[in-house]
Amino acid sequence: MDRGSGLNLIYEVTLDKMQFHRSRVEQSYATFRGIIPGKEVRCSGRLTLDVVFGTLENYRSKELLFHIVPSHNGYHALLGPDVFTMFQAILHYGYMKLKLLGPNGVITIASDLDRAFLAENTTTSLSLVALSKALAPEELTTLRTMVDRDEVVLSKKPKSTSFKPADKTVKFQVHPMDPNKTASIGTQLDPAVDEALRTFLCENWDIFAWHPSDMPGIPRRLTEHSLNIIKGFKPVKQALP
Structure with a gap:
């Protein structure tokens, strides 16, 4: 899943492996950026597929619209952020797990670290190849200069933007x-x-309070904090994104 993309993308090589009949593919005018800097990628078509999470005993399914990408990638498909809302799913990158509520309990989809690492490396390699083919030598030189300059600018930015009280x-x-x-x-x-x-x-x-004892009689209906966890389970702090 990709929170940065507004489209559900599927790659032509994935459809070939699925032996998908291309008669169901409709025309698409969608374009997106992000694979090759400064270049748009035009989708070669679109189609609707059933996406299912879970098992035969406990599953959720939705019809999703996918746009076909005419290039290779380390992933089979990418699901956009709207899918989170449709399935009411929670994704945790730290644990590499996706959780959503099914008709018979919570559905947990776990990823494999080795396969994810391999897919990321494959995507990076293919992007570099596509970049070298799509850009002329002078464009590569200009892009490299821009990247170097941006890195210099970023290195000069202050590391912290937190609020600082007055010195005196x-x-x-x-x-x-x-x-x-x-x-x-x-x-x-x-x-x-x-x-x-x-x-x-x-x-x-x-109206100011210096100690908790200065605030007696606050009704619980006004504000109350609680942790909705199963009794006996130890709370675990979620990793920062």
């Missing part, structure tokens, strides 16, 4: 009686802004 701050007592209840204010604020901010904090000190 001063503690300001917000509570009229308790000196421990303070707020930090930047020392380089405009004098008018500084005065307005201090006045606002003093007038609204009672």
